[in-house]
Every structure is written in structure tokens, then in C-alpha cells.
Amino acid sequence: NVFPEAQTDRLLLSPDRAEATGVEILAQYRGRGPLSVTVSYALSKAEETMGVTALPGLRDQRHAVYTDLTYTPNTRWSFSAAWQYHTGWPITGVNFALVTLNNNSRSTVRSFGPTLGSRLPDYHRLDLRAARTLVTKHGVVKVFVDVFNAYDQANPIAYDYTTSSAGGVITVTKKPRNMLPILPTAGISWDL
Numbered sequence: 001n002v003f004p005e006a007q008t009d010r011l012l013l014s015p016d017r018a019e020a021t022g023v024e025i026l027a028q029y030r031g032r033g034p035l036s037v038t039v040s041y042a043l044s045k046a047e048e049t050m051g052v053t054a055l056p057g058l059r060d061q062r063h064a065v066y067t068d069l070t071y072t073p074n075t076r077w078s079f080s081a082a083w084q085y086h087t088g089w090p091i092t093g094v095n096f097a098l099v100t101l102n103n104n105s106r107s108t109v110r111s112f113g114p115t116l117g118s119r120l121p122d123y124h125r126l127d128l129r130a131a132r133t134l135v136t137k138h139g140v141v142k143v144f145v146d147v148f149n150a151y152d153q154a155n156p157i158a159y160d161y162t163t164s165s166a167g168g169v170i171t172v173t174k175k176p177r178n179m180l181p182i183l184p185t186a187g188i189s190w191d192l
Contacts, residue, residue: 013048013115014050015048015049015050016049016050017048017049018049018057019048020044020045020057021044022042022043022044023043023044024041024044025040025041025042026038026040034073034074035069035070036068036069036070037069038066039066040064040066042064043063044060044061044062044064047060055090055115055116056116057090058089058116059089060089063085063087064084064085064086064087065083066083067082067083067084076132076133077132077133078129078131078132079130079131080128080129081128081129082126083124083125083126084123084124084125085122086124087119088119088123090116090119091116091120092112092113092118093113093117094110094111094159094161095110095111096161096163096172097109097111098168098170106165106168108165108170110161120156121156123155124153125148125149125150125151126150126153127149127150129144129146130144139190139191140191141188142190142191143188144188146184146187147184147185149180149181149183157177157179159175160177161174162175
């Protein structure tokens with residue numbers, strides 16, 4: 001959303017205090033051969049306090065894993081794959097109910113669950129890259145091709161809801177609003 005604050009389901013949260021704690025373990029292998037590997041795991045907690053109420057931070061992710069594998073057979077070529085995973089970010093759940101108005105008509109009413117009391121599904125994606133370096137008498141030219149989210153994982157960042165009612169029964173359809181799908185890109189740089 002270009003202006004998410006203009007939506008009717010937004011509430012300004014102004015924490016008095018915020019704290020993030022965690023630990024990360026990182027292992028790297030960079031031998032003399034063409035292969036290098038990096039693996040990391042982080043256990044963390046982000047929390048914001050408003051008065052006496054403690055809430056998870058908007059990007060609180062308890063568990064995060066990152067792996068990177070790079071194969072460089074020579075000075076001209078490089079191939080890499082990077083995979084990342086983290087537990088779902090906190091969101092506020094939405095509930096819908098039918099209420100009877102004074103004129104006996106029915107209306108759908110939206111209410112919210114505990115602030116940041118639910119979680120999005122876990123996030124993961126794989127990025128791929130191939131790069132070629134060309135040394136010329138006019139400088140170094142680097143060409144690359146990337147594939148962001150190579151297996152096209154649908155990672156929701158929010159949900160959109162539609163409701164309908166018939167015969168006193170409300171039907172709610174929850175549709176995920178996903179982050180970027182598979183995205184191939186290419187680029188070139190020239191260093192003089």
C-alpha cells in the first residue's frame with residue numbers, strides 16, 4: 001500500500017519503550033576451492049511497551065535461518081543460491097459478526113482481536129544469481145542475472161477480507177496480500 005495509514009483498519013501505536021534481544025550463531029566455510037558456504041541461525045525477541053501493556057514488535061521473528069552457497073569456478077564466473085526463513089510476523093486478527101439494527105435490518109460489523117495477537121505464516125524464499133566478470137582494456141564489466149523468490153513462494157504480508165450474508169449467516173473470505181512473487185532481473189556495471 002502506498003499510504004497504509006489511510007486505511008480504516010490502522011491504529012497508531014506509540015510505544016514508550018522498545019527492546020530487542022537475541023543471539024545469532026554463524027558458520028562460514030571459505031576454503032581454497034571454488035565453494036563457500038554461510039549458515040546462520042538467530043533466536044530473537046522484539047517487544048514494545050505502551051504503558052503497562054507489552055506487545056511483540058511489528059517485525060518480531062523468533063527464529064530466523066539464512067544459508068548462502070557460492071560456487072566460483074574461476075575469476076570470470078560466480079553462481080550463488082541464498083535461502084532464508086523466519087517465523088511469521090505479528091498481526092492483529094479480524095472478526096466479523098452480523099448485528100440487528102434498531103430498524104430490524106442487519107449489518108456486518110468488524111472487530112479486532114488482541115493487538116498483534118496473531119501471526120502471519122512463516123516466511124521463506126530462495127534467491128539465485130549468476131554473474132560474469134569481463135576484464136577489458138577499457139575497464140571491468142560485470143553482468144549478472146538474479147532470480148528473486150525462485151520457487152515463487154507466496155509470502156503474505158497482510159489479509160484482505162470480503163463478507164456476504166444470507167439468511168442470518170455471514171460468510172467471510174480471507175485473501176492473502178502477498179509480497180513479491182518470482183522476480184527475474186539482470187544488470188550490468190562497468191568500472192573504469
